[in-house]
Amino acid sequence: MKKQFSVDPNLCTGCRTCELACSFTHTVDGKAGRPRIYATPGGFEDLWVPVTCLQCDDAACVKSCLVDALKRNPETGAIELNEAVCVKCMACVAACPFGCALVDPEQDKVIKCDLCGGDPACARFCPTKALTYKPSELKASKIKVLG
Amino acid sequence: MVRLTINGRVVQAEKGEMLLVVMNREKISVPAICNHGAVEAFGACRLCTVEITKNDWNGWKNYVTSCLYPVEDGLIVSTHSETVINLRKTLLDLHLARHPHSEHVRQWAMEYGITQTSFEEIPDGDDCILCALCTRICDRMGFAAISTVGRGHGKEVAPPLNEPPPDCTGCLACAQCCPTEFITFSDSGTSREIWGKQFEMITCKECSKPILTKDFAETLSKTRNIPADYFEVCDECHRKATALTMGKISQWQREDTAS
Amino acid sequence: MVIEPRGTLYPRVKVKDVEKIIESSIVNDEPEKTLLYSPNGNSSSVEKYKNIPFYAKQQRIALRNLGMIDQYRIEDYIATGGYQGLAKALTDMTPETIVDEVKQSGLRGRGGAGFSAGRKWATCASAEETPHYVICNGDEGDPGAFMDRSIMEGDPHSVLEGMIICARAVNSHEGYIYVREEYPLAIMNLQLAIEQATSYGLLGDNILGTGFSFTLKVSKGGGAFVCGESSALMRSVGGDVGEPRAKYVRSVLKGLHDKPTVLNNVESFANIPPIIVNGGKWFASIGTEKSTGTKAFSLVGKVRNTGLIEVPMGTTLREIIYDIGGGIQDDRPFKAVQTGGPSGGCLPKEKLDLPVDFDSLTEADSMMGSGGMIVMDDQTCVVDLAKYFLKFLVEESCGKCTPCREGLYQLHSLVDKMSDGRAVESDLVLAENLSKSIMIGSLCGLGKSGPNPFISTLKYFREEYIAHIRDKKCPAKVCPSLISYEIIEGPCDGCMACAPACAVKAITGEKGKLHVIDQNICDRCGACKAICTRQAIEIH
Known part of the structure; x- marks a missing residue:
């Protein structure tokens, strides 16, 4: 069954465990990766928003890529960036209106959330369940037409 | 599905796959400096050459570039036979003579135990190894702003007529992918220069950080249908704005639940 | 000049000779004895060209019409049996039987690699992808080679006819002849031939009323040597930069525009019409078992008779050099013969009895190539070569x-270092x-x-390399850094001819007295030796 990644800012405490989990999950050659998720102030007291890729349907990053390095993984639904194909032109970094394609200067590459291949570490480690990855609750049979 | 043997290990692969792709997947490493996932295999550096044979070839062996050789059933591949190693050493030795000042070339040669070239050093040897990744990637991006010029030992990469290339948008893909970092550019915050051409940068309207060149943004808007205002804010400021938007929604929810 | 049908040959005819020739040869049908060819200044003269060793050992198939017909007139070509092969192929034969005939002939590609033309055609004919293309490689680029050029200039229709037959066999409707721009006359003559053939209904739509159509275009190359390589050539024809493509898929399946393509060279195509007319068996009866037919060579270098020749495969190097070529100029010793163009190999005198065919040459570490043959005497230095x-x-x-x-x-x-005496x-x-x-x-x-x-030079002349490297000597006395010019006492009578000839003013001496070359100034250009009539200058 398709799973869905959801964010509930009301549960987020800004502890940044998600950032750490993401960073360590993307370690290459002993170098921790730059997080693909950021607990960011939401503009109100005690309100934090974990900002990460929404895996848009008609994604600007995919459209902007001139070498087809960004493709959706049909299994996870994540838009994955193929590092071997990426030419680092920064088109996607500039095009994403949510700022969720970014540069990892340490590992010298363009990065974005890949849902950890189907088991996102941020959700797994989120202590408050502000981040979840579970079977989609939106089922056609449950939608009732009112009135 | 085909079955082949690489360095004594039996490996499965899809029909039509190139040997190098299979080797990469199997974590069998050979140098391949003119290879890049964005463009078709080219076969210029020859470093990925491997020895192949088959049981019914009566001991005959062939040497092929793995980047361009489609896998076959029953193929027996040796990636580090003596002849292949010697070839790679000679190639790196030749590179060392031609590009004596390149740290990258030095590094590659060192991995095969070569620290000093056996040949005559080319005194004015630059760092361009003529892998043509830059020109091929530029073609792939749809710009074709630069190309190789001339032939033989005097071949070089250059924009047309050695003038600032009219079709270049300053995306820097060529420089980013250059394996020896030979292609240089300069960024000043508001402007960029590459291949002798000046570009105006779009800077973030929130924090003034440079984002990308105006030319590149215009091309992307035009050819890829991306709203021009997407390019007006940098990724970090975009994330901040996203947080504020989602924050507002959450705050409504909070207020909703409270009331 | 040859007067047919007797076949009387008059070499080096001058305007004043014409009257005599017409009087005797044409009016009286008697040869004019005083103007006949006499070998090596010998008194006994030879009348008929076929009896002269240069011609006697030759057999001309690809070059059959050269010098015999007016290359600008399609009527001449047709009058000598031209387009008979095409008519036969289109009316009496099927594509399969054409391929079979070519297979049976054993014709191997004359461009160098020697791949079986019949097999190539069969592969292309059975390729499922369409369209199929036929390309003629006229990018002859070896220095000193001019076989293909001569055919394209002197008998363009034979190439056209061969290509149309091939097109029929492999079901192609579009063909190209790739010619280097340095061959303007070949391009012109081919274009003229294409126009003529088209107006005669031998090219274009509905050829000879059979419903088969084939168009031909001349594609001009920029004259890059590498464009003779098949994948580079096809890229060049297709409009790309003429760089080879690494291919482990044969061009006969993925050639021009990645479509099935037959690529043969000029000489191969010129052989096709006679094969169709006379049959593959006839062709296979000439030459050797594995290299059938004849091969054209441009025989150049230090032989008496240079020029274009065509001999049955299997003719020995000795026959070519000594019988046809008339031996080495000035009776100097033979040293080596270079076959196969720049990337061919050198064969020494021990290999003179080697039969010239694809496999024997390859076995001897040389190659057939497109058919250049450069003969060298003892005054050629292999290192320099x-x-x-x-x-x-x-x-x-x-x-x-x-x-x-x-x-x-x-x-x-490295070789330059050796020739320069700097090598270890x-x-x-x-x-x-x-x-x-x-x-x-x-x-x-x-x-x-x-x-x-x-x-190949190292294989047969290693000692000469060693002499350059260890002894710093050039045995052939060619490499400038390893020789010195010296004027010897005795023959030198102080005529003062050499001193002004020296561009670097290295020679001093007074009239009537021995002249001296200053070795520190001399740049070993050899001008003094060339001008000295007293044989007083020696190379050491």
């Missing part, structure tokens, strides 16, 4: 792959190892065979 050909290849390398671009460059500079013995080992890597590592045939000039 290897240097010359390597230089050519360095300049003609397209520069795409590292072993060819950098490797040949370094190999040339380890350089020879280095050059040998480098050659091996270039040969297995290069992308296309140019690089793979690039070290041949060095490897």
